[in-house]
Amino acid sequence: MKKHPGSAARTAASRQPKAVGRGSLPWLQSAGLRTQLLAATALPLLILMTILAVVGLSAYTRMTQSLVQDRDAELVGLSARQVADHWAETLLLLSQVAGSNELRSGDPVSTRQILSSNDALLRRFDDLLATDAVGRVVASTGASPLDTLADQPVFVRARDDRRPVRSTVLASAQGNQIVLVAVPFYDQTRRFGGCLVGVWELGGEGIAAPLRLVRAGSAAFSYLADEQGRILWHPQPSLVGQIVVEHPAVARALTGATGAETVVEDSRTLVVGYGPIPANALSSSLFADPSWQGWMLFVSERWEDITAPFRPFLMLVSLLITLMVLVPLLLLAFSSQQVIAPLQSLVEQVDRVAAGEFSTQLSINRGPSEVRNLEVKFNEMVAQLRRYQADIQNYVTSVLNGQEEERKRIARELHDETAQMLIVIGRRIEDAQEQASDAPLRTSLGELRDMVDSTLEGVRRFTSDLRPPLLEELGLANTIEILGRRTAREDNLDVSVVISGEPEPLPPEHELALYRLAQEGLSNVRRHANATRVDMALRYSPAAATLTISDNGVGFSVPQDTSALVAGGRLGLMGIYERARLLGGTAEITSTEGHGTTIRVSLPVGLARPEELAPEDHTPAP
Numbered sequence: 001m002k003k004h005p006g007s008a009a010r011t012a013a014s015r016q017p018k019a020v021g022r023g024s025l026p027w028l029q030s031a032g033l034r035t036q037l038l039a040a041t042a043l044p045l046l047i048l049m050t051i052l053a054v055v056g057l058s059a060y061t062r063m064t065q066s067l068v069q070d071r072d073a074e075l076v077g078l079s080a081r082q083v084a085d086h087w088a089e090t091l092l093l094l095s096q097v098a099g100s101n102e103l104r105s106g107d108p109v110s111t112r113q114i115l116s117s118n119d120a121l122l123r124r125f126d127d128l129l130a131t132d133a134v135g136r137v138v139a140s141t142g143a144s145p146l147d148t149l150a151d152q153p154v155f156v157r158a159r160d161d162r163r164p165v166r167s168t169v170l171a172s173a174q175g176n177q178i179v180l181v182a183v184p185f186y187d188q189t190r191r192f193g194g195c196l197v198g199v200w201e202l203g204g205e206g207i208a209a210p211l212r213l214v215r216a217g218s219a220a221f222s223y224l225a226d227e228q229g230r231i232l233w234h235p236q237p238s239l240v241g242q243i244v245v246e247h248p249a250v251a252r253a254l255t256g257a258t259g260a261e262t263v264v265e266d267s268r269t270l271v272v273g274y275g276p277i278p279a280n281a282l283s284s285s286l287f288a289d290p291s292w293q294g295w296m297l298f299v300s301e302r303w304e305d306i307t308a309p310f311r312p313f314l315m316l317v318s319l320l321i322t323l324m325v326l327v328p329l330l331l332l333a334f335s336s337q338q339v340i341a342p343l344q345s346l347v348e349q350v351d352r353v354a355a356g357e358f359s360t361q362l363s364i365n366r367g368p369s370e371v372r373n374l375e376v377k378f379n380e381m382v383a384q385l386r387r388y389q390a391d392i393q394n395y396v397t398s399v400l401n402g403q404e405e406e407r408k409r410i411a412r413e414l415h416d417e418t419a420q421m422l423i424v425i426g427r428r429i430e431d432a433q434e435q436a437s438d439a440p441l442r443t444s445l446g447e448l449r450d451m452v453d454s455t456l457e458g459v460r461r462f463t464s465d466l467r468p469p470l471l472e473e474l475g476l477a478n479t480i481e482i483l484g485r486r487t488a489r490e491d492n493l494d495v496s497v498v499i500s501g502e503p504e505p506l507p508p509e510h511e512l513a514l515y516r517l518a519q520e521g522l523s524n525v526r527r528h529a530n531a532t533r534v535d536m537a538l539r540y541s542p543a544a545a546t547l548t549i550s551d552n553g554v555g556f557s558v559p560q561d562t563s564a565l566v567a568g569g570r571l572g573l574m575g576i577y578e579r580a581r582l583l584g585g586t587a588e589i590t591s592t593e594g595h596g597t598t599i600r601v602s603l604p605v606g607l608a609r610p611e612e613l614a615p616e617d618h619t620p621a622p
Helices: 008-015 026-030 033-038 042-098 101-105 110-115 119-123 152-159 207-214 246-251 308-354 371-434 438-464 469-474 476-491 506-531 563-567 572-584
Strands: 127-131 135-142 176-184 190-203 221-225 232-235 259-266 268-275 294-302 493-501 533-540 546-553 584-590 597-604
Touching: 042 119, 042 176, 042 190, 042 207, 042 259, 042 294, 101 110, 101 176, 101 190, 101 533, 110 127, 110 135, 119 207, 119 469, 127 232, 135 476, 152 232, 190 207, 190 294, 207 221, 207 572, 207 597, 246 268, 246 294, 371 438, 469 476, 469 506, 476 493, 476 506, 476 533, 506 546, 506 572, 506 597, 572 584, 572 597
Parallel strands: 493 533
Antiparallel strands: 127 135, 127 190, 176 190, 221 232, 221 294, 259 268, 268 294, 533 546, 546 597, 584 597
C-alpha cells in the first residue's frame, strides 16, 4: 500500500479536484456548515409542492370517480328499465304466438311452420320450441335442447300457475347452459295444450339482444348476471357461466342495491355500475311470476377511457408540477454539494483507516470551517490509532513468543519427566507380569501395560505438537508432509500434500507460523468441517511462501468483517488472520455452505520485524 508523509499527503489531497465542486461560489466555500445547510431551504418548498401535487391529483381522481359512479348508477337504472321493457315486448310476442290457431290446433307441422316464420322472436331467442300437454317437445326451430320438459320446474309452474315463467340455468342435451322462458297455451276446448318455450343460450345472441340497446359510451360494455352471481352474457366469452359473487359490484348487486364501484381487474381500473332489472316493477301482468326477479345488469368502462379527454390537461399540470419540484431540487443539490464533497473525501479516508491503513492523512483546504476542524481531529485520531496499532502488535508478538516458550517448557517436562515415568511404570508392570503366577492377573497386567504404552504414545504425540523437533531437522516442507500423513492416519481423512516451487529460506518464526497455521487449519477441519478429504499445498515463490488448505466439508458463510468471527466463536480462524498479519503476510478464507472451505496464507520470504511491517488489509474475501 502506498504511504504518504504528512505534509506530502496534505499537498496531494489539496490538488484533488473532487474535494470541492468546480465553479463553487467563494462565499459558499468559506462559509460555515450551518450557512451551507441554510441554502437547502428549498427542501420545505419541495415537500410542500409534492404534497400539494399528490393531494390535488388524489382529489381530482376521487371527484372524477364519484361523478362517474353517480352517472353510471343512474345509467344502469335507466338501462335496466330498458331491458325489462324489451323482455315485456318479448313475452307479449310469445303470448300472441301462443294464442294463434296453428299452435292451438296441436298440429306439429303447422306449429313448426309458424315458429320458423316468426323473425321477431327468432331475433330475441336462440331457439323456439313447443311442447304438448305432457311436456314432450313436438316442434323446434333447431336442434331441440331437451326431448321433454315434463320433469322441469319451469314447465310445471307455467302449466299450474297459467303464466309466463323463466327457468334457472339448465344444461341442454348438447352440453350447453341455457335458460328457458315458458308461456302456456290452450287448445280449442280451453284445456292446457302445452307451452311455447323460448331458449336463451348463455353467451348467445338472444340473451344479449336487450344489452345491445344499452348506450354507455363508445368504450363501455354491459353484461348480465343471475340471482346466483353467474355471468349470463359478457363480451369476454371465457367469463360466461362463471359464478363471480366475490366481485365487489356483483356482491353489492346481490343485495338488491343500485350503484357503482371502482374496481381493479387484471391490473386495469374499471368503473362498474350495477343494479337489478326491475321486471316486477312494470305494470305488465306478464311478469307476475317471481322467477322474473333476481337478474342484474352491469355497465363497465375503463378508467383510462373515462380520463382520456382530460389527459392532455393532466400532462400539462404534471409538467408544471415536475418543474416546480425539480427547480428547488436542483438548487438543493447545488448547495448541498458544497458540504457533501469534502465529507465524501472524509468517508474515503475513513474506509482506508477501517481497512487498517493507518498511514493515511486527510487534507481539505477548502470547505466549511466545521469540516476543516473535523479534518484536524481525524488526523489526530489516525495518529493515535497508529500508535495503538504498534503497541498491540508488539504486545501480541510478545504473547505469541511467550506461548511458544511455554510450549517448549511443557514439552521438555513431558519428555523428561512424564514420558520417562511412564517408561519406568511400563517396565515395573512387565516385571510384575513375569513374576505373577495367576493367569488372570497376568492378563490384567498385560492390559495395563498396553494402556501405559498408549498413554506414552499420546504424550509423545502431544509433545511433538507442542514443539515440533522435525521442523528444525527436516525443514518446513517435510514437516508439513509428515503432519499430513499423521492426520490421515489418526483422523481417517484422505489428506493430499503438494509441495511446489524452489524452497526459499524463511525466517524461523515464519516457518513455525506456517506450521502452526497448518495445525490450526487441520484442527478446524477435524472439529467443524465434517469433511472426508483435505488438500494441502505449500508453494514457494521468490517473494513469499503460500500455504493452502482446502476441504470438501460443510462450509460456512464467511463474514466480510473479520471481527464477526470472534462473535461467532471462530477464534481459530481469527487467529490465522492475526498471526499472518503480524508477520507481514496475508490470510484469505473462502467458503460456501455445502461446498467446503479454503484457507490461504502467504508470508514474505525476507527477514523483517513485525513492528516494522506495514499493516495489511486482512479482510477475508467475500
